Amino acid sequence: MATDVDVQYFSHLNGLTLGNNWGDLIRLLDKALVTGLDFTQITAASIDEQGDVHITLYAAHNAMLFQVVELSGFTPASLNQKYRIKGVPNTTQLILKPALDIAERSITAIGTGKLASLGYDIIFRDTNDVKRVYRAKNPTMQHPFIRVDESLTSPDGVTGIYDSSYAKYAMVGLLERMDHIDDYENPDVLQLPFDPANPSKNWKITGTGTGAVRGWSRWYWAMSGLLVNNPRDMNSPATGNRSFTLSGSKDSFYLLNSVDNNLQFKDLKGCGLYHSSMDTSVIPNWFLMSVLVESDASSTARGSETGSPFGLGETRSRFIAPNYLPNIRLSNSVLATPVVPDFESGGNNKTLFTASNVPALEIPFYDTNRFLRGTLPVVCYAGKKASSNTFTTPILADASMYLWESVTSNYDGGIYFYLGELE
Amino acid sequence: MKPCSRKVRPSSSYLQKIYSGPTVAKIQGSVKKIGNQYKDAIVVLYNKANLQPIAVRKPDENGNYKFLGLNTDLKTFITAFDQNQQFNAVIQDNVVPK
Numbered sequence: 001m002a003t004d005v006d007v008q009y010f011s012h013l014n015g016l017t018l019g020n021n022w023g024d025l026i027r028l029l030d031k032a033l034v035t036g037l038d039f040t041q042i043t044a045a046s047i048d049e050q051g052d053v054h055i056t057l058y059a060a061h062n063a064m065l066f067q068v069v070e071l072s073g074f075t076p077a078s079l080n081q082k083y084r085i086k087g088v089p090n091t092t093q094l095i096l097k098p099a100l101d102i103a104e105r106s107i108t109a110i111g112t113g114k115l116a117s118l119g120y121d122i123i124f125r126d127t128n129d130v131k132r133v134y135r136a137k138n139p140t141m142q143h144p145f146i147r148v149d150e151s152l153t154s155p156d157g158v159t160g161i162y163d164s165s166y167a168k169y170a171m172v173g174l175l176e177r178m179d180h181i182d183d184y185e186n187p188d189v190l191q192l193p194f195d196p197a198n199p200s201k202n203w204k205i206t207g208t209g210t211g212a213v214r215g216w217s218r219w220y221w222a223m224s225g226l227l228v229n230n231p232r233d234m235n236s237p238a239t240g241n242r243s244f245t246l247s248g249s250k251d252s253f254y255l256l257n258s259v260d261n262n263l264q265f266k267d268l269k270g271c272g273l274y275h276s277s278m279d280t281s282v283i284p285n286w287f288l289m290s291v292l293v294e295s296d297a298s299s300t301a302r303g304s305e306t307g308s309p310f311g312l313g314e315t316r317s318r319f320i321a322p323n324y325l326p327n328i329r330l331s332n333s334v335l336a337t338p339v340v341p342d343f344e345s346g347g348n349n350k351t352l353f354t355a356s357n358v359p360a361l362e363i364p365f366y367d368t369n370r371f372l373r374g375t376l377p378v379v380c381y382a383g384k385k386a387s388s389n390t391f392t393t394p395i396l397a398d399a400s401m402y403l404w405e406s407v408t409s410n411y412d413g414g415i416y417f418y419l420g421e422l423e
Numbered sequence: 424m425k426p427c428s429r430k431v432r433p434s435s436s437y438l439q440k441i442y443s444g445p446t447v448a449k450i451q452g453s454v455k456k457i458g459n460q461y462k463d464a465i466v467v468l469y470n471k472a473n474l475q476p477i478a479v480r481k482p483d484e485n486g487n488y489k490f491l492g493l494n495t496d497l498k499t500f501i502t503a504f505d506q507n508q509q510f511n512a513v514i515q516d517n518v519v520p521k
Contacts, residue, residue, distance in 0.1 A: 050521065065444050087446030087495070095446055277427040339429065357440075360432035375428045396443035397435035399491040418432050422447065423491065 004420025073111025119250035144174035160205030171215030264390035311407035346382030347411025359383025448520035460486030
């Protein structure tokens, strides 16, 4: 039976870095979303009697169970497709289960391989290499333009300057249409987050020094302390590499990363399409998880209402969605609240259904106006503490593939990412 | 408005913790009675390391069974019990997931 290959993941355990450096986030997103991660030369390849492909690489692959691999340039051509990693015998060998069954049992030409990307294109980039606009390949009308901006100065270079030694975060938002990298001022184009009176609100940098205000919807990856402790952006971030898991598909993705040297405490970010229970032709089914705050670099106001979904109580678990007002389409975005048994997913204090081996529950949500909007893809509430691991951990339940990852929590909690069925 | 999904994602019913790595593997086979496929059986998979059951299954309509989510390092044995109690239980020893 075919294996699901739509949901991919990446981890710091793959050798990707997210450290205290500007540019690290967009370069990580470039690899995970767009290019994938190339393997070194494949020195040997074979097909076993079950149709699984065994490959040997020239150097260590750093790959993990259940990641999606893409092979190309092989003969027979039926090998040129996507696979799930079902075996990691050692640091240079992998066993791959194909998405589509392979009839042949011999390989005549060895090609190349990589960890497949989630399936996005870079639509726009800037000459200074600090901004990106990503969009799903073969997009539908609903697929948003995902703008990620690490700029530190206003366009005039004078009125807004954010010191490069401050906390590192990108301004992130979704737009329904764009013609160039800075095309975010059109009041007729819906954004998330969106203020119809001020369409560029999410992308503005104003003020200087500790009074600098930079953006509105923020993805932090380097702070001087945990987000929950509300550190000031003006305080220099901790050095060192962050631990992270990035998981999702061409429809949506999540980034769960630490922000300082406390690598087990990670805050969930994410964006894309959710499974809507309502018509999406006028109001798109977008969600965005970020720290939503418009404050200056000296402020301690960080994420009291958003920013740490599923681990730290109801208010911090909130994220945003477009306002469901088809008759007033261009409205202020609204807060979304997850429907979960509690807001301490995967904590060591769980008691409700801990006998299950993998108690993974989909997460619906409702909004400020009391509309039950739909269900988040991939991410699941964890009904028990699945592992003492505080890093990317693959889990198999019969043929169902999951990841366990830790979140910021008072109870050593975590969440599941559901990757699909192995067979 | 369609129903808002709150699915319980699939779990495993295994009776002991089995690691899936370093290589995921499965056991599949069929129950036969006098050479013919037979479905009225209870198939129990045991772990040789601790002699404890890992899982209990009934074969499908054609007498086939499978145990997914195991690993290639696991040593097991399988017993099948006749639910109609016409035959004694049978055992297959040294079954290794592939």
